[in-house]
Structure formats: C-alpha cells, structure tokens
Amino acid sequence: MAVSELAHGTKAGVSARNGNVDAARLSIFALVAALALLPLLAGGFLLYSLSLCFANALAVLSVSMLVRYGGEVSIGHSFFVALGAYAVAIVEHRLGLSIAVSLPLAVLLGAIAGFVFAFPSRRLSGIYLAVATMALALALPEILIGFEKFTGGFEGLYIAQDLIPGISKALQRYYVALVLLVVVCLALSHFRKSAQGLALLMAQAQPRAAEAMGITRSWARVSIFTLSAALASLAGAMTGFASSTVSPNSFTFFSGVFLLVGSVVSLNRLSLPAALVGGAFITLVPTYLAKAGDWVPILYGVALIVVTLAANAGDLRRFLPRRRGR
Amino acid sequence: MSVAGFIRDILPLLWSGIISGCLYGVGALGLVMVFKSSRVVNFSHGNLACLGAFVVYGFSSGSLLSLSWGSAVALALGIACAVAVVSYALIAPIVFKSDLASTIATLGVGLVLQGGVQLVFGADIVNLDLPVPRFSFSLGAVRVSSYDLAVLAVTIAIVAGLFVIIERTKLGVAFRAVSTNPFACEVCGLNLRSVHLFSWLAGAVLGLVAALLIVPTTFLSSTTVPSFMLQAFTAAVVGGFSSLPGAAVGGILVGIAMNLFSFYVSPEFMNTFLLGVILLTLNFFPNGLLERAIGGRV
Amino acid sequence: MMATIGSGLVAEGISLGFGGLQVLSDVSLTLKPGVITGLIGPNGAGKTSLFNCLTGLYHGQRGHSSFAGTPLDGMGPAQRAACGITRSFQNLAMCPELSLLENVLVGLTLKRRSGWFSAFVPTPAQQAEREDTERRAMAALSELGIASAAHHKPSDLPPGTLRLAEIARAIASEPRAILLDEPAAGLNAVETRDLMRALKRLMRPDLVLLVVEHDMDLIMELCEHIYVLNFGRMIANGTPAEIRAHPDVIRVYLGDDADD
Numbered sequence: 064m065a066v067s068e069l070a071h072g073t074k075a076g077v078s079a080r081n082g083n084v085d086a087a088r089l090s091i092f093a094l095v096a097a098l099a100l101l102p103l104l105a106g107g108f109l110l111y112s113l114s115l116c117f118a119n120a121l122a123v124l125s126v127s128m129l130v131r132y133g134g135e136v137s138i139g140h141s142f143f144v145a146l147g148a149y150a151v152a153i154v155e156h157r158l159g160l161s162i163a164v165s166l167p168l169a170v171l172l173g174a175i176a177g178f179v180f181a182f183p184s185r186r187l188s189g190i191y192l193a194v195a196t197m198a199l200a201l202a203l204p205e206i207l208i209g210f211e212k213f214t215g216g217f218e219g220l221y222i223a224q225d226l227i228p229g230i231s232k233a234l235q236r237y238y239v240a241l242v243l244l245v246v247v248c249l250a251l252s253h254f255r256k257s258a259q260g261l262a263l264l265m266a267q268a269q270p271r272a273a274e275a276m277g278i279t280r281s282w283a284r285v286s287i288f289t290l291s292a293a294l295a296s297l298a299g300a301m302t303g304f305a306s307s308t309v310s311p312n313s314f315t316f317f318s319g320v321f322l323l324v325g326s327v328v329s330l331n332r333l334s335l336p337a338a339l340v341g342g343a344f345i346t347l348v349p350t351y352l353a354k355a356g357d358w359v360p361i362l363y364g365v366a367l368i369v370v371t372l373a374a375n376a377g378d379l380r381r382f383l384p385r386r387r388g389r
Numbered sequence: 390m391s392v393a394g395f396i397r398d399i400l401p402l403l404w405s406g407i408i409s410g411c412l413y414g415v416g417a418l419g420l421v422m423v424f425k426s427s428r429v430v431n432f433s434h435g436n437l438a439c440l441g442a443f444v445v446y447g448f449s450s451g452s453l454l455s456l457s458w459g460s461a462v463a464l465a466l467g468i469a470c471a472v473a474v475v476s477y478a479l480i481a482p483i484v485f486k487s488d489l490a491s492t493i494a495t496l497g498v499g500l501v502l503q504g505g506v507q508l509v510f511g512a513d514i515v516n517l518d519l520p521v522p523r524f525s526f527s528l529g530a531v532r533v534s535s536y537d538l539a540v541l542a543v544t545i546a547i548v549a550g551l552f553v554i555i556e557r558t559k560l561g562v563a564f565r566a567v568s569t570n571p572f573a574c575e576v577c578g579l580n581l582r583s584v585h586l587f588s589w590l591a592g593a594v595l596g597l598v599a600a601l602l603i604v605p606t607t608f609l610s611s612t613t614v615p616s617f618m619l620q621a622f623t624a625a626v627v628g629g630f631s632s633l634p635g636a637a638v639g640g641i642l643v644g645i646a647m648n649l650f651s652f653y654v655s656p657e658f659m660n661t662f663l664l665g666v667i668l669l670t671l672n673f674f675p676n677g678l679l680e681r682a683i684g685g686r687v
Numbered sequence: 688m689m690a691t692i693g694s695g696l697v698a699e700g701i702s703l704g705f706g707g708l709q710v711l712s713d714v715s716l717t718l719k720p721g722v723i724t725g726l727i728g729p730n731g732a733g734k735t736s737l738f739n740c741l742t743g744l745y746h747g748q749r750g751h752s753s754f755a756g757t758p759l760d761g762m763g764p765a766q767r768a769a770c771g772i773t774r775s776f777q778n779l780a781m782c783p784e785l786s787l788l789e790n791v792l793v794g795l796t797l798k799r800r801s802g803w804f805s806a807f808v809p810t811p812a813q814q815a816e817r818e819d820t821e822r823r824a825m826a827a828l829s830e831l832g833i834a835s836a837a838h839h840k841p842s843d844l845p846p847g848t849l850r851l852a853e854i855a856r857a858i859a860s861e862p863r864a865i866l867l868d869e870p871a872a873g874l875n876a877v878e879t880r881d882l883m884r885a886l887k888r889l890m891r892p893d894l895v896l897l898v899v900e901h902d903m904d905l906i907m908e909l910c911e912h913i914y915v916l917n918f919g920r921m922i923a924n925g926t927p928a929e930i931r932a933h934p935d936v937i938r939v940y941l942g943d944d945a946d947d
Contacts, residue, residue, distance in 0.1 A: 272780030361504030367497030
C-alpha cells in the first residue's frame with residue numbers, strides 16, 4: 064500500500080539525508096578550522112585580501128538573503144554597505160569610538176534605512192523595488208560627495224582604531240571578519256528553521272496561501288528587506304574595518320551590481336562555502352585582473368547570464384515541452 | 390525672490406524641462422513596451438543606447454570610420470537591433486518562467502555591453518552633436534533653439550508612429566492583446582515571441598533615439614547614457630510602468646520637476662531627488678500619477 | 688445593520704460581479720458550529736467565488752458577513768485568519784522548498800510568540816515553542832494518516848498526500864472555522880474515504896466546517912447541511928434528504944450524475 068511504501072521511503076530518505084548533513088557539517092567545520100589556522104602560514108597581502116573577501120561575503124549574503132526569502136533583486140545594496148562603512152568611519156572621527164560601538168549602530172541604521180526604503184513598494188511586485196534600488200545605487204555617490212563635511216568627500220575617511228588592543232592590525236581584521244562571517248552563517252541557518260523564516264519562504268512561494276495563514280505580503284516584503292539591509296550594513300562596517308578606509312571609489316553604481324553578481328555566482332545560497340565563493344569572486348577577480356579592467360564587467364555580465372540560464376535549465380526541461388509543442 | 394524674477398525664471402525652466410522631459414519619455418516608452426509585453430524590466434536599456442550612441446560617434450567622427458552622420462545612425466540602428474535580438478534570444482528560454490531571473494539576465498547583458506563600450510572606446514569623454522542648422526529665436530521670455538525644435542519634432546514623430554503601429558497594424562493588435570493577457574493570446578494562436586521581439590526592437594530604437602538627442606546637451610561617455618536612463622526609469626514609474634501615455638507624460642513631468650529642483654534647490658542631488666520621486670510615487674500612486682486620467686490603457 | 692448576531696459564520700445577501708459579469712447575486716448562507724456544511728453546484732456556479740468572499744480574497748459589492756457576531760466586512764485574508772478562519776487551497780499551495788512538516792508549521796504562524804531576536808539566535812523559549820509547534824503539526828499530520836511523509840519535500844509526494852497535508856495545515860492551528868476548497872479533487876477512492884473519516888473525526892461542537900465540492904456523493908455522505916449554488920444563486924439548502932428530493936437540484940444535477 065502507498066502508506067507503507069512511504070514509510071520505507073521516509074526511513075531511507077531521512078537517514079540518507081542525515082548522512083549528507085553530517086558530511087556537509089564536517090567539511091564546513093574543516094573549512095573554518097583551515098581558515099582559522101591560515102594566519103600561521105600566510106600573511107601580508109593574502110590575509111588582507113581574505114579579510115576583504117569575508118567582508119564582501121557578508122554583503123553577498125545580504126543580497127542572497129533577499130533573493131531567497133523575498134524573491135527580489137536589488138542592485139542598490141551598495142547603499143546599505145556604504146551606510147555601515149561610513150557609520151564606522153564617522154563614529155570614529157566624530158566620537159573617537161571603535162567598532163565595538165559603531166557595529167551595532169551600523170546594523171540599526173541599516174535596518175532603519177531598509178525599512179524606509181522598502182515601505183513604499185510594500186504592496187507592489189518586486190519589479191518596482193528593483194527599479195527603486197537602481198535609483199538608490201545612482202544616488203549613493205552623489206550623497207557621499209555632497210555631504211563632504213561628514214563623509215570626507217572624494218578623499219573619504221580613515222578607520223584606524225582597533226577592536227582588540229595589543230593584536231596586530233592584520234590579524235584583527237582577519238579574525239574579526241572571519242568570526243563575524245561564521246556567526247552570521249550560523250544565524251542564517253537557524254533563521255531557515257525559525258517561524259519567521261518559514262513564513263517568509265511560504266509568502267514568496269505561495270503568496271495567497273500565506274495570506275490565508277495570516278502572513279501578509281507587505282509584512283513579508285518589508286521584513287525581509289529590513290533584515291537584508293541590516294546585514295548589508297553590517298557587511299559594510301566590516302568592509303570599512305578590514306580595509307581601514309572608506310571612500311566613494313569603493314561605492315560606484317557598479318558596486319551594487321557586483322554584489323548581485325556575487326550572489327548569483329554563489330547560486331543565492333546562504334551557506335558559508337557559498338558566501339565565500341561569492342565574496343571571493345567579487346573581491347579577487349578585480350584584484351587579479353586589475354590590468355584587464357574593462358574585461359571585468361564583461362566577465363561579470365557573462366557570469367550573470369550563464370549562471371542564471373544554467374540555474375533555470377533544470378526547470379526548462381520540465382517547462383518547455385509542455386508549454387510549446389515543437 | 391521677487392515675483393517678477395520668479396516669472397522671468399519659471400518659463401524658461403518649464404520649457405527646457407519639457408524638452409528634456411520629451412527625451413526621458415522616449416527612453417521610458419522603450420522600457421514600458423518591453424515590460425508590457427514580456428514582464429521584464431530591461432536593465433540593459435541604457436547600456437544598449439550608450440553603445441548605439443558610441444557607434445554613431447565612432448563611425449562619424451573618424452575614430453573608427455568617417456561616414457556621414459546619417460549612415461552612421463543607420464549602422465548604429467542596425468547594430469542596436471541586432472544586439473536587442475541577441476539579448477532577447479538569451480532571455481527567451483526563461484522569460485515565461487521567472488521575471489526575476491530574466492531581469493537579472495538583462496543586467497548581465499548590460500554589463501557585457503558596458504564592458505564592450507569601455508573596451509572599444511575607452512573611458513574618454515567625447516562630444517556628439519546633432520547635425521541641425523543652429524539658430525534660435527525668442528518667444529516671450531523663452532529662448533527656443535533649433536535643438537529644441539528637433540527634439541520636439543522627433544518626439545512627436547515617434548509617438549505618432551508608435552500610436553499608428555499599435556492602433557492600426559496587426560502586430561500592434563497582438564501587442565495590445567499580449568500586454569493584457571499573455572496566456573489567452575497563446576491559446577488564440579497569437580505568436581508571443583514575435584510580439585516580444587517587436588517590443589524589444591522598438592525599445593532598442595527608442596533608447597538609441599533618446600540617447601542621440603540627449604547627448605548634445607551634455608557629453609558622451611561610457612557612464613552618462615546609462616545613468617541618464619534613471620530619468621527614463623523614473624518617468625516610467627511616474628507613468629505607472631505599464632502605460633505608454635503614462636510614460637510619455639511621466640517623462641515631461643520628470644523633466645520639469647528636475648529642472649525646478651536643480652534650479653531652486655540643488656543641482657548636485659539630482660539622482661537623490663529622483664530616488665525620492667520614485668519612492669513617493671510608489672507609496673502614494675502605485676499605479677502611476679495618471680491612473681485616473683488615462684486609466685492605464687495603451 | 689441587520690446581520691444576524693450569533694455564533695457561526697454568516698454571509699447575507701452577497702453580490703459579486705466582475706465587469707459586466709454577475710458571479711453571485713444575493714447569496715446568503717449560515718455555517719453553524721458543530722455541523723459539517725456542504726456547498727455544491729455545477730462548474731461555474733460561483734462556488735469558488737463565494738468561497739473567496741468568505742475568506743476575504745474577494746469583497747462582494749453588496750452584502751455582509753460576520754463570524755461569531757464579529758463583522759468581517761472589509762477584512763482581508765490575513766485578518767480573517769487572525770479571527771480563527773482557515774482554508775485549504777484547491778490547487779495545492781505548498782512551498783516546494785519546505786518539507787511537509789514545515790509546510791504545516793507555517794499554518795501555525797499566527798500562534799508564534801517568539802520575536803525577531805530568537806529567529807536568529809537560539810533561545811530556550813524559542814526552542815520550547817518550536818518543539819510545541821512541531822508536536823502540534825505532527826499531531827495534525829497523524830490525524831490525517833500522513834505522519835510518515837513529514838520529512839519529505841512536496842515534490843516527492845503523491846497529490847493525495849499533499850491534499851491531506853493541506854487539510855492538516857488548516858487544522859493544525861486549531862481554528863474556529865475551516866473552509867475546504869474541493870478537498871477530494873485528485874484523490875482516489877481509498878484516499879477519499881480516508882479523508883472523509885478524518886474530517887468526521889476532527890469535528891467538534893464549536894467548529895465551523897465548510898466543504899466545497901462538485902462531487903455530489905461525497906457531500907451527501909459527509910455533510911449534515913447542504914447549500915446548492917447554480918448560476919450565482921442559492922437554489923436550495925437543507926439536509927441531504929431534503930436536497931436529494933429538491934426538484935431544482937434534481938434538474939441541475941441529473942446531467943452531472945449521468946456524466947459521473
């Protein structure tokens with residue numbers, strides 16, 4: 064009978080899944096251990112690049128989170144990243160305080176900005192939000208240069224204060240960014256199981272059904288964007304800390320698009336390895352291809368198209384024959 | 390500020406706002422046509438227009454060839470249309486499946502075009518003028534130039550042409566039907582793909598025309614045209630994003646509003662101003678400012 | 688307002704039209720607690736439209752509805768859900784990314800107490816709440832006999848199981864009213880019998896239960912009170928025996944019965 068078959072299937076399926084989960088967990092644990100021990104072997108530029116990778120990985124996670132839980136694209140997350148980075152810099156310049164204070168502040172500011180930004184289009188389709196994020200990305204350089212008194216204009220600001228006194232700058236940047244990245248990944252995996260996480264996934268896949276369970280569309284849209292912007296701002300604070308400087312050069316219109324590229328390349332996954340792949344892609348490609356500058360957008364564009372088409376290829380096989388007889 | 394001074398300022402501001410607004414409207418029409426037929430926001434719109442403008446520059450200035458302006462434009466139109474066909478072909482397999490994935494793919498196309506322009510033409514800033522005789526005359530407080538007249542003439546011709554195609558031709562009927570209900574159309578035997586292709590080609594042509602007309606007022610570089618498209622996007626949002634008359638009128642409203650803002654408040658925060666316009670419109674007029682007046686019809 | 692004060696889900700004089708098309712004209716019904724009520728009618732009679740009016744997806748141009756004396760007019764689906772009205776979906780509304788158990792857990796969203804902090808950081812209170820909701824979701828799945836499928840993804844399961852899971856999700860939150868939209872669509876005879884048994888078992892004296900179906904036999908066997916809709920009008924209501932003998936119903940349904 065069907066039910067008994069199911070029961071067998073269940074046992075086999077669940078135990079197989081458990082096995083996979085254990086293997087995945089072990090390999091992630093090994094990855095973290097390797098990264099934690101790396102500074103014993105390497106130093107200098109590699110550590111610096113990796114710290115930036117970690118910070119960018121956080122930013123990529125913020126975009127992936129929006130795609131996964133909200134079904135929305137943003138090309139303006141550079142705005143929230145910049146908000147976090149400048150919050151750290153300005154707090155240090157004006158108040159002389161380290162990121163111990165400015166990091167939570169950056170997260171709070173990111174959440175507020177995200178809420179204000181997402182609220183107007185809460186009832187509309189995600190397309191409108193995507194268009195609005197384009198304006199956000201284009202407005203950012205203007206704001207950074209226009210409010211010179213706070214932001215330091217074209218020159219930007221330096222971030223010099225340490226978080227933990229007595230440890231070398233390079234090690235601090237590296238370990239703070241790594242620890243934060245691991246903690247965020249753990250928090251995200253917990254979020255996947257939380258009531259809010261489930262509700263958001265349902266609201267995205269079945270908006271009508273979700274509505275009938277008390278999950279309104281506007282709640283879902285505003286919450287996920289607020290969370291994602293808060294995470295982007297946290298990533299920005301880390302970017303500022305890891306690079307010791309903030310300037311409009313690092314926040315052009317294209318930085319927001321590049322974050323989306325990182326997210327797409329990591330298949331919008333929210334795991335640590337995926338985040339590292341996305342972060343590394345957008346950090347290391349421009350660094351190592353600096354001489355071939357104009358090829359970077361082309362490479363990114365091709366990556367966006369290829370990954371998007373490939374990611375939907377599985378569905379194509381299922382959808383196309385039914386849709387068209389030919 | 391004196392009343393007389395205000396009146397002296399306001400008329401020229403309105404006039405130049407209308408002129409640049411026409412171009413924002415033309416840019417927005419391309420976006421809206423693509424969106425109405427295929428539900429995709431085409432983020433490569435500005436990059437394609439930029440490529441087209443650079444092709445005109447390259448082929449008419451002698452940097453690649455020195456053809457006449459007219460034949461350079463013809464070549465650019467050909468290239469823009471070819472690129473539009475290729476980019477639609479890339480998106481075609483997923484266009485019915487996911488708005489999100491298709492929109493991301495258009496960003497990819499935009500990045501490739503952007504990189505291509507930088508690779509071929511460099512990061513230089515160049516001038517590209519319209520080959521119209523220069524003259525101007527005063528009309529009350531307003532100074533009208535030959536450029537203004539050219540923009541008005543082209544805009545009117547384009548809007549009229551588009552109207553004729555959409556109202557009078559078979560393709561236009563199919564376009565209207567598809568934008569109302571794609572699935573019913575497929576059942577009725579209308580070919581969705583050809584309607585999509587029509588709107589993507591029209592979008593490319595409209596984008597190129599808008600770019601060629603806007604460039605003389607500033608300069609041409611690999612970033613000016615794509616960021617000019619923010620005005621077109623704003624115009625489309627103000628018009629409701631799926632209404633062609635809305636896009637045209639939205640363009641003019643945005644043109645006027647930007648002129649007033651830059652004159653009376655600050656010329657340095659134009660994009661921030663547009664961001665504000667977009668957010669306020671989405672909040673208070675989610676279906677566009679003209680929802681009542683026009684009713685969102687074609 | 689003249690709305691009947693009292694228990695149960697009451698709709699009075701609902702009229703609904705789309706453009707020139709009148710879908711419902713002056714339809715009234717009363718769903719009493721403790722009674723399994725059926726709503727039948729041929730295809731296109733307006734069953735789903737009426738259903739959507741009751742759940743707040745559509746709003747009739749005229750008429751009022753109330754639940755346990757509380758007026759529902761103007762309330763959207765989420766607000767009605769907060770009043771304790773749940774529904775199932777005819778086209779299976781499962782999130783493909785979630786396991787069956789998680790899909791049912793979403794039905795308990797309104798019972799959530801834990802805040803945003805504990806969505807990211809495990810806290811004892813959240814842990815306890817999660818265990819509790821999981822127990823309730825599992826109980827709902829067991830009640831419908833599909834507990835063994837709890838950890839599978841919807842795409843791995845037959846439509847019959849998903850259909851039962853829809854109902855499990857609707858009952859998991861212990862609602863005061865359950866509205867089922869064609870619960871037996873796509874089920875085979877065995878599954879249909881299981882479903883009927885489960886529905887009868889979950890009936891309580893304070894529960895409002897509405898089943899919308901076009902399958903006459905199922906409704907006749909399951910329901911104690913039946914409404915019949917045709918061309919947007921309520922043509923009959925009464926006990927199964929009364930409905931069976933009603934001349935209008937016989938006229939409308941004779942053709943359909945012959946087809947079946």
